[in-house]
Amino acid sequence: MLLCSAVLMRLILIRNSLTMRLNQIKKGGLFRVKDLNCCNDCVSRLMSMGLLPDQEIRLVHEAPLGDPIAVEFNGCHISLRLEDAAHVEVEPI
Amino acid sequence: MSESQAGRRVALIGNPNTGKTSLFNTLTGMRQRVGNYAGVTVEKKTGTWQLPNGQTVELIDLPGTYTLSATSLDERVAVDVITGHGMGSNAPDLLVVVVDVENLRRNLFLASQASELGVPMVIALNCWDVAEKKGLQIDCKLLEQRFGVPVVPTVAKRKSGTVELAKAVEKAIETRPILVRPKWPEPVQKAIKTLHEELVTKRGEALREGELQRLLFDRRSAVCERLKTPAAEHQPIIAAVRDQLYKDGFQPDAAESTLRFRFLNPLLNDVLERQAAMKKRSKSESIDQLLLHKFWGLVVFVGMMFVVFQSVYTWAGPVMGLIEGGVGWVQGIASEALVATPMLQSLVADGIIGGVGAFLVFLPQILVLFFFISLLEASGYMARAAFLMDKLFQWCGLNGKSFVPLLTSFACAIPGIMATRTINDNKARLITILVAPLMSCSARLPVYLLMIGAFIEPRYGPGVAGATLFAMHFIGAFVAAPFAWILNKTVNKGRKPEPFVMELPHYRVPQIKLVFHRMYESGKEFIIRAGTVIFAMTIIIWALLYFPRPAEIEANVTAQYIGQITEGALSEISGEILLDEPRATELEARIAASYLEQSYMGRFGKFVQPVFAPAGYDWKITVGVLASFPAREIIISTLGIIYSLGGEIDETSDDLRSTLGNARWESGPRLGEPVFNIPVALSIMVFFALCMQCGATLAVIAKELNWWWSLGSFVALTSLAWGAAVAVYQFGMLFA
Numbered sequence: 002m003l004l005c006s007a008v009l010m011r012l013i014l015i016r017n018s019l020t021m022r023l024n025q026i027k028k029g030g031l032f033r034v035k036d037l038n039c040c041n042d043c044v045s046r047l048m049s050m051g052l053l054p055d056q057e058i059r060l061v062h063e064a065p066l067g068d069p070i071a072v073e074f075n076g077c078h079i080s081l082r083l084e085d086a087a088h089v090e091v092e093p094i
Numbered sequence: 095m096s097e098s099q100a101g102r103r104v105a106l107i108g109n110p111n112t113g114k115t116s117l118f119n120t121l122t123g124m125r126q127r128v129g130n131y132a133g134v135t136v137e138k139k140t141g142t143w144q145l146p147n148g149q150t151v152e153l154i155d156l157p158g159t160y161t162l163s164a165t166s167l168d169e170r171v172a173v174d175v176i177t178g179h180g181m182g183s184n185a186p187d188l189l190v191v192v193v194d195v196e197n198l199r200r201n202l203f204l205a206s207q208a209s210e211l212g213v214p215m216v217i218a219l220n221c222w223d224v225a226e227k228k229g230l231q232i233d234c235k236l237l238e239q240r241f242g243v244p245v246v247p248t249v250a251k252r253k254s255g256t257v258e259l260a261k262a263v264e265k266a267i268e269t270r271p272i273l274v275r276p277k278w279p280e281p282v283q284k285a286i287k288t289l290h291e292e293l294v295t296k297r298g299e300a301l302r303e304g305e306l307q308r309l310l311f312d313r314r315s316a317v318c319e320r321l322k323t324p325a326a327e328h329q330p331i332i333a334a335v336r337d338q339l340y341k342d343g344f345q346p347d348a349a350e351s352t353l354r355f356r357f358l359n360p361l362l363n364d365v366l367e368r369q370a371a372m373k374k375r376s377k378s379e380s381i382d383q384l385l386l387h388k389f390w391g392l393v394v395f396v397g398m399m400f401v402v403f404q405s406v407y408t409w410a411g412p413v414m415g416l417i418e419g420g421v422g423w424v425q426g427i428a429s430e431a432l433v434a435t436p437m438l439q440s441l442v443a444d445g446i447i448g449g450v451g452a453f454l455v456f457l458p459q460i461l462v463l464f465f466f467i468s469l470l471e472a473s474g475y476m477a478r479a480a481f482l483m484d485k486l487f488q489w490c491g492l493n494g495k496s497f498v499p500l501l502t503s504f505a506c507a508i509p510g511i512m513a514t515r516t517i518n519d520n521k522a523r524l525i526t527i528l529v530a531p532l533m534s535c536s537a538r539l540p541v542y543l544l545m546i547g548a549f550i551e552p553r554y555g556p557g558v559a560g561a562t563l564f565a566m567h568f569i570g571a572f573v574a575a576p577f578a579w580i581l582n583k584t585v586n587k588g589r590k591p592e593p594f595v596m597e598l599p600h601y602r603v604p605q606i607k608l609v610f611h612r613m614y615e616s617g618k619e620f621i622i623r624a625g626t627v628i629f630a631m632t633i634i635i636w637a638l639l640y641f642p643r644p645a646e647i648e649a650n651v652t653a654q655y656i657g658q659i660t661e662g663a664l665s666e667i668s669g670e671i672l673l674d675e676p677r678a679t680e681l682e683a684r685i686a687a688s689y690l691e692q693s694y695m696g697r698f699g700k701f702v703q704p705v706f707a708p709a710g711y712d713w714k715i716t717v718g719v720l721a722s723f724p725a726r727e728i729i730i731s732t733l734g735i736i737y738s739l740g741g742e743i744d745e746t747s748d749d750l751r752s753t754l755g756n757a758r759w760e761s762g763p764r765l766g767e768p769v770f771n772i773p774v775a776l777s778i779m780v781f782f783a784l785c786m787q788c789g790a791t792l793a794v795i796a797k798e799l800n801w802w803w804s805l806g807s808f809v810a811l812t813s814l815a816w817g818a819a820v821a822v823y824q825f826g827m828l829f830a
Contacts, residue, residue: 043594
């Protein structure tokens with residue numbers, strides 16, 4: 002019961018704040034990091050490169066087969082795979 | 095130089111792509127050694143650096159890392175060296191942190207982590223020129239004041255700032271400045287204190303505060319591995335402390351980066367005056383609009399790879415021909431000089447000089463490939479190539495960086511395996527090395543040409559012949575994909591996957607000097623570490639083919655031969671037999687064949703022939719297969735000798751082709767039938783396509799990994815080849 006309401010709350014939150022995941026973003030827009038799943042090795046690597054909540058981020062390239070992607074934050078271009086990008090929550094600015 | 099100054103050690107640490115290696119080369123010149131850290135495949139580079147006061151220090155080039163939070167081997171090595179567990183027993187006296195001006199914040203994160211381990215530090219602000227050009231202004235004095243360590247602007251490329259850096263290092267070795275550390279919040283301090291109590295006070299572990307931090311913040315710390323306390327005991331302690339930290343409001347995995355960046359940000363406030371670069375496109379990004387384009391990016395990529403492959407496959411050819419010619423010429427001179435002592439003659443000419451030639455011949459390919467690899471890496475394109483190709487390789491545990499090594503392996507697996515060093519992910523690197531020998535290298539071509547020319551083409555015509563040649567080239571690659579997948583599921587099962595997070599660095603113009611330095615290093619390493627093994631193997635195989643040499647063979651074969659001739663047309667003239675030129679040559683070839691049959695290798699071939707019988711091989715083919723384990727192209731000359739045609743024969747020889755066609759079984763159930771038919775020819779080609787018949791590759795695998803992997807891949811690929819050859823023959827016989 003408790004769990005259900007937590008999930009519901011989260012869904013409402015997500016709908017309200019337009020949160021999406023880093024693997025879903027399109028080229029052109031500027032995004033802001035909301036949350037990161039730091040249990041993922043890739044994400045903890047990204048965090049030590051300075052990708053923290055509130056960091057601005059944008060998509061710069063997609064590989065020919067759609068995966069991996071390259072994002073820019075802090076002036077550097079970093080490539081990562083979609084499965085890992087799914088662990089980063091962002092919202093459009 | 096006073097006694098206390100001797101043996102000072104300075105380590106260079108920094109993010110990848112900061113020009114750290116360039117600085118290392120500038121500081122040490124050619125006085126450097128390349129090796130591996132004990133037990134791991136991380137390259138270890140050390141050199142000697144002469145300071146202005148005449149003192150020399152040992153300079154260690156640590157692998158480029160973003161963080162000390164150890165997920166990769168590189169990071170583990172860095173932590174071990176800084177804490178004094180990596181090489182020798184002492185921590186370095188000083189760290190020089192190479193910082194890229196353009197990514198100050200991220201670079202100083204690493205510096206801050208390293209400072210916790212208690213080693214004095216000097217910061218080298220590298221790429222100062224690029225920053226100035228881009229209008230980045232950095233206040234060095236302010237940076238020094240706030241961080242408490244000397245900060246020296248350098249441009250490694252132009253050697254500027256190196257004197258200042260040396261002076262700063264000289265002074266810092268005496269004054270031991272430590273980078274300012276963050277004041278950790280109460281819960282973190284409490285956690286560190288608990289760890290100290292449990293591990294240091296109660297269990298007597300020798301750990302500094304910085305190492306305790308690593309235990310607290312890293313999920314799988316490198317420090318864990320050297321605790322004397324067994325894992326069953328120390329793991330619960332660490333887990334409990336991390337749990338407590340979580341309850342106190344800090345997610346342990348995120349705590350370090352969050353808190354450390356929070357500490358660094360205000361310190362960098364007025365130091366860095368950056369124009370709003372975030373929205374402005376950099377030059378690199380504009381280039382990437384083309385090079386990473388979904389269509390044009392691939393076109394450029396294919397073009398570049400074509401050039402690389404062509405240069406290794408074709409352009410290295412003439413030089414290899416020259417080396418082979420040179421070796422042959424020296425062999426000729428040596429044979430002539432030693433004609434009086436046949437054993438010594440064969441040992442020097444075929445064994446020693448042939449052995450030197452056996453590894454020298456790979457040198458042009460290695461140098462050419464490393465020329466291109468250094469260009470691709472130094473310019474920043476290598477990361478883009480990996481980005482473009484990654485998806486193709488993901489599913490079997492490889493990554494985009496496997497492409498160049500595997501492509502190269504189609505020319506030769508040796509430079510290909512050496513090129514896997516560009517793969518940072520050790521898991522992917524391991525698999526790439528193990529499947530590289532399956533790519534059809536140029537040494538297999540003679541075997542294909544011989545078999546196709548002798549059997550496929552006469553029967554089915556040039557169309558099928560061409561298709562067969564094509565199929566043979568790709569059969570290895572087709573087998574390699576599932577093989578890699580299986581390896582990834584089995585061998586790599588327990589290994590942690592390395593996160594595929596890769597920076598696309600700014601494009602830079604490569605320094606030609608560094609490119610040539612890299613070529614020189616790879617060539618030198620190959621000769622010293624693989625060349626010696628290849629040389630030894632060649633001598634051993636020579637001995638197996640040469641000994642024993644019963645004296646009566648020559649007489650017996652001669653008598654038999656003479657007997658045959660006299661029975662026929664020739665008559666004996668006054669007890670002395672005079673042979674004309676062609677007959678003398680044939681007799682010589684028969685004697686050589688007989689010696690080979692009697693040699694240890696020949697006997698061994700007959701002994702193991704039953705193993706190869708299901709693949710349709712007689713003892714002659716078996717000997718050919720066995721003798722070509724050091725180098726697969728040897729099969730041609732071995733078959734030449736065995737069929738009494740002499741060793742100076744090549745795959746296009748009509749004599750050899752017709753002799754093979756006429757060969758008949760000398761014993762066994764198929765007595766009198768032809769040895770070679772289509773299934774046998776296919777089975778031989780498949781065997782050569784898949785088998786690990788290359789001593790040089792084994793030596794290189796042993797050098798890059800270790801002898802166990804080398805042995806393992808030998809056994810695996812040889813059994814795979816055997817199985818496939820048997821399957822092809824048995825299946826083929828159903829239709830023959």
